[in-house]
Amino acid sequence: MSALLEIRDLTKDFGGLRAVAAFHLELRPGELVGLIGPNGAGKTTVFNLITGMISPTVGEIRLAGENLVGYPPHRITHRGIARTFQNIRLFNDLSVLDNVRIAYHPYAGYRLIEGVLRLPRFHRREREIVEQAHELLGIFGLSDRAPELARNLPYGDQRRLEIVRALAARPKLLLLDEPAAGMNAGEIQKLMELIHFIRDRFKLTLLLIEHQMRFVMSICERLAVMDFGEIIAEGTCREIQNDPKVIEAYLGKGVHTGGSGATPAAPPPEGRR
Amino acid sequence: MRLRAGWIALLCAAGLYLIVLITGRTGLLNPYWLQIFQFAGIMTVSGLGLNVIYGYTGQFSLGHAAFYGIGAYTAAFITKSAATGGWMLLPALLAGAVAAGLVAFLIGMPILRLRSDYLGIATLGFGIIVKVLFDNSDAVLPTLGGSRGMTGIPHFTSWTWVFLCVIGAVLLVRNFVYSSHGRACISVREDEIASEAIGINTTQYKTLGFVLGCSLAGLAGGLYAHLYTFLHPMNFDFLKSLDVLLIVVLGGLGSISGTVVAACAWTLLLEGLRVVLPTEILDWRLVIYPLLLIVVMLLRPKGLFGGNEFRFLKPEERR
Numbered sequence A: 001m002s003a004l005l006e007i008r009d010l011t012k013d014f015g016g017l018r019a020v021a022a023f024h025l026e027l028r029p030g031e032l033v034g035l036i037g038p039n040g041a042g043k044t045t046v047f048n049l050i051t052g053m054i055s056p057t058v059g060e061i062r063l064a065g066e067n068l069v070g071y072p073p074h075r076i077t078h079r080g081i082a083r084t085f086q087n088i089r090l091f092n093d094l095s096v097l098d099n100v101r102i103a104y105h106p107y108a109g110y111r112l113i114e115g116v117l118r119l120p121r122f123h124r125r126e127r128e129i130v131e132q133a134h135e136l137l138g139i140f141g142l143s144d145r146a147p148e149l150a151r152n153l154p155y156g157d158q159r160r161l162e163i164v165r166a167l168a169a170r171p172k173l174l175l176l177d178e179p180a181a182g183m184n185a186g187e188i189q190k191l192m193e194l195i196h197f198i199r200d201r202f203k204l205t206l207l208l209i210e211h212q213m214r215f216v217m218s219i220c221e222r223l224a225v226m227d228f229g230e231i232i233a234e235g236t237c238r239e240i241q242n243d244p245k246v247i248e249a250y251l252g253k254g255v256h257t258g259g260s261g262a263t264p265a266a267p268p269p270e271g272r273r
Numbered sequence B: 001m002r003l004r005a006g007w008i009a010l011l012c013a014a015g016l017y018l019i020v021l022i023t024g025r026t027g028l029l030n031p032y033w034l035q036i037f038q039f040a041g042i043m044t045v046s047g048l049g050l051n052v053i054y055g056y057t058g059q060f061s062l063g064h065a066a067f068y069g070i071g072a073y074t075a076a077f078i079t080k081s082a083a084t085g086g087w088m089l090l091p092a093l094l095a096g097a098v099a100a101g102l103v104a105f106l107i108g109m110p111i112l113r114l115r116s117d118y119l120g121i122a123t124l125g126f127g128i129i130v131k132v133l134f135d136n137s138d139a140v141l142p143t144l145g146g147s148r149g150m151t152g153i154p155h156f157t158s159w160t161w162v163f164l165c166v167i168g169a170v171l172l173v174r175n176f177v178y179s180s181h182g183r184a185c186i187s188v189r190e191d192e193i194a195s196e197a198i199g200i201n202t203t204q205y206k207t208l209g210f211v212l213g214c215s216l217a218g219l220a221g222g223l224y225a226h227l228y229t230f231l232h233p234m235n236f237d238f239l240k241s242l243d244v245l246l247i248v249v250l251g252g253l254g255s256i257s258g259t260v261v262a263a264c265a266w267t268l269l270l271e272g273l274r275v276v277l278p279t280e281i282l283d284w285r286l287v288i289y290p291l292l293l294i295v296v297m298l299l300r301p302k303g304l305f306g307g308n309e310f311r312f313l314k315p316e317e318r319r
Helices: A043-050 A073-079 A096-103 A112-116 A120-139 A155-168 A185-202 A213-219 A237-241 A244-251 B002-026 B031-056 B064-082 B086-111 B116-135 B159-177 B180-190 B192-197 B202-228 B238-251 B256-276 B279-299
Strands: A005-014 A017-027 A032-036 A058-063 A081-083 A173-177 A205-209 A222-227 A230-235
Touching (some): A005 A043, A017 A032, A017 A230, A032 A043, A032 A213, A043 A205, A081 A155, A112 A120, A155 A185, A185 A205, A230 A244, B031 B180, B031 B202, B031 B238, B086 B202, B116 B238, B159 B180, B159 B256
Parallel strands (some): A032 A205
Antiparallel strands (some): A005 A058
């Protein structure tokens, strides 16, 4: 099957810093792929490049064969890519319902003048939008919270609301930036079930960044590992777990028995840089 | 519930309209105060415009008076050169609103990419340019009067006109902000990056909010021109932009009710103090009202209404 997302030779320089270097990745429709790597490896930068938040220095990004480079983020969203953010970006002072309703705007289906004059199509479409929003919120168990302000939701609910909002934009490809961050074991279990459910229900392809290895290993079918802006390994979870390059990226070089003994102890995986 | 609130509001509005109309006609309300009432309505329309720009779309503008002035001069130019009956006010007001909106569209395209303070500075600069243009307008069109002011504008604005415009503006803004397009504007205020990420063309909605708000300023300007029958560039300088900004912030950003109440209260208070205060401390008027402003901001930092609305202005909550 042909790839849904194709990234080739993607490079991004920030001044003298090469944040992403010759990055390549292919996602087939329906895949669930994890993008992992130590902090500062450039994972979020890749997300920002795919969604058009920043433009690449060089490289190619294609969704279903169509070029995405050079388009503004909202156009890329219309093509079928939605995302969540590492530091949750909800519309905090709006209700949960409004957060979702706003994402329906490109599909609102009535003109400004129809809205201002309150013509029949406005009422009909608004009713449909509210129904759809409630249905989507219901899947995530947030329907009861619809009138509350987004900022008043507990942390886990905020993360889920952000996924709901992204889904309302009707993506083919959903990018999740650390969806399990700050969740406890029970919430993570529920999140995994939800991700599987929405993938089947909405026929999604998913790419997710995550640091919780147990979560990544049990949910992703394939992993791509980044370090210093490059892909250093790609493969199934088992292959990745045993890849010496990956172990080196996360844990540093191993101490050779009988060596000079000067190699420093491996730093913790998250604190390397 | 909402339906009843709507009827009560309608009755109150109709009552207010009739009371002012009748007392004005019979002379119970002297012409001076009738003019103040009309001016309060004009400030309401202009304030609603700035609320769309700053309160709902989140774009900080310090050039509101420029658009108010563009509307005023455009409308006045039309009625003065056409020299026909009072019905000319309607096309003149519309032309004023369209002219202000058009200029807002052209100036908005380059400057709306700036954020917060920088946009404020850019709109401030634009306001100064427009004021200078008004000052020298007689070089191009002698009718506009330049720095000597524009005289001989027919007195077409009546309480009915003002009242209809206020009702129209309130309904327009309410229907706009509670529609999908209005929500798109609000999302730009809340988080521009997140809005783009869910498919909102933020540039387009910033421009929409700005143009709509400036058109309302233009409409208000047209009413103003035909109320006082005299226009002077001084009436459209930076300080006048600040007045509208104060009204909007005082009433509460993103609150229609707040703008209406604050615009009326501000206008009536400013004139009311003139009557109430003894002559020797009359000059303290301009000290009292900034003090009041400070007190309100300390007690209610989000404005009188803090983003809330009278019930009749809110759409019903479904489910």
